Amino acid sequence: MNYLTSIHTDAGIRKDRNQDSVLIETAATDYGQILLSVVCDGMGGLAKGEVASAMLVKAFSRWFHQELPRLLYSGLEANILEKSWTNLILEQNQKINNYGLGCNVSLGTTLAALLLVDNVYYIINVGDSRVYYIKDGFHQITLDQTYVQREMDLGRMTPEEAKNHPRRNVLLQCVGASSVIEPDFYVGEYQRDSLFMMCSDGFRHVITPEEFYEKMRPEIMVTEEKMKETAVYFTELNKVRREDDNISVALIRAY
Numbered sequence: 001m002n003y004l005t006s007i008h009t010d011a012g013i014r015k016d017r018n019q020d021s022v023l024i025e026t027a028a029t030d031y032g033q034i035l036l037s038v039v040c041d042g043m044g045g046l047a048k049g050e051v052a053s054a055m056l057v058k059a060f061s062r063w064f065h066q067e068l069p070r071l072l073y074s075g076l077e078a079n080i081l082e083k084s085w086t087n088l089i090l091e092q093n094q095k096i097n098n099y100g101l102g103c104n105v106s107l108g109t110t111l112a113a114l115l116l117v118d119n120v121y122y123i124i125n126v127g128d129s130r131v132y133y134i135k136d137g138f139h140q141i142t143l144d145q146t147y148v149q150r151e152m153d154l155g156r157m158t159p160e161e162a163k164n165h166p167r168r169n170v171l172l173q174c175v176g177a178s179s180v181i182e183p184d185f186y187v188g189e190y191q192r193d194s195l196f197m198m199c200s201d202g203f204r205h206v207i208t209p210e211e212f213y214e215k216m217r218p219e220i221m222v223t224e225e226k227m228k229e230t231a232v233y234f235t236e237l238n239k240v241r242r243e244d245d246n247i248s249v250a251l252i253r254a255y
Contacts, residue, residue, distance in 0.1 A: 001119065001192065001254045003035050004224045008231035009248035012202060013239050019049030020200045020248035021057040021109075025064045029072055035116040036064045037250045039129045041200040043174070044100070044107025052096045052109040052176045059092050060113060068115075076117055082185045085113065085124045089181055096176030108177030112142060112198055116190070116254070123186040127174045130204065131186075134195040138213035141186055145172045169201075193218045196252040202245030206238055218253060227251045 003026060011018040019042035026035045038060045042049030067084060074080075089111065100107045110127025121141075123131050128144040143149055147170040151157035162168055173181055190196075195218045204212075212234070221227050235247050 001116065002033050004227060004253040004255065006224050006227035006231055006251045008228065008235055010235050012243060012245055012247050014244040015246055017050055018246050019043065019053060020246045021050065021053035022248050022250050023057045023061055024250055025061060031072060031117050035252060036060065037198055037252055038113045039198045039200055039248060039250055041110040041127065041129050041246065042107070043109065044105060048103060048105050048107040049109065051099065052107045055096055056092050056109050056111060056175055059088055063088055078122065078187045081122055086183055089126065089175055089183055093175050093178065093181050100176065106177055108174035111175055114196060114198060119189050121188055121190050125184045126181060127171050128201050130199055132197040133190065134197060134213065134216050134218060135191060138209045143184065145184065146170060147172065190254060192254055194254050195221055198250040200246060200248040202243055202247040203234065203238065203249045206241040206243050207234060221253050227253065
């Protein structure tokens with residue numbers, strides 16, 4: 001597979017700082033072109049959320065260049081990758097926590113990471129940044145690690161109730177501020193001429209899946225210029241609709 005990519009991030013209409021961090025890395029290998037994309041939504045007092053998200057993104061970038069080649073050489077296996085990523089997350093959780101203790105401030109970050117190798121995707125998720133797959137429809141792959149998602153899973157809350165619940169933004173865990181981290185790991189196959197959308201929660205609160213699919217169908221997103229234009233369009237639409245969080249998206253088209 002080969003990939004077209006685009007990243008767009010914006011502080012939004014209310015916050016002075018953008019605490020999101022976004023990464024896309026690609027490399028030519030014996031498996032063909034491979035890709036790593038990471039979206040982190042930082043949070044914390046004294047404007048330290050961007051430190052947490054940047055620390056985690058940089059750690060994944062180092063992993064891509066230093067650790068992944070070894071995993072590929074020995075034959076990439078899902079369980080080995082999950083263990084490698086989990087160890088990285090636990091290590092960064094402690095480092096971010098220690099940094100916060102030194103500054104006397106609580107900080108943390110969500111994480112959504114996507115690795116594309118051959119025709120297989122691998123995803124690890126902590127918090128409520130999301131990964132979507134767009135082919136013959138608009139499909140959410142990751143599940144939020146939030147209070148309202150847990151209540152819906154247990155049958156104690158409907159999706160309609162979750163949208164307006166006062167605790168809808170409460171995370172069950174995030175990297176840097178949780179004593180226990182249990183990432184969710186996903187593996188699946190994807191097809192040529194399909195699109196992945198990764199985003200912080202500020203990108204998707206006030207936009208419907210139908211609106212995303214209308215403008216992000218793979219047959220429309222055929223150039224990186226078109227992908228960037230679409231990312232900017234939805235960012236500005238979020239701002240018009242008074243989304244008040246930071247807004248970030250990474251788009252990856254396989255061809």
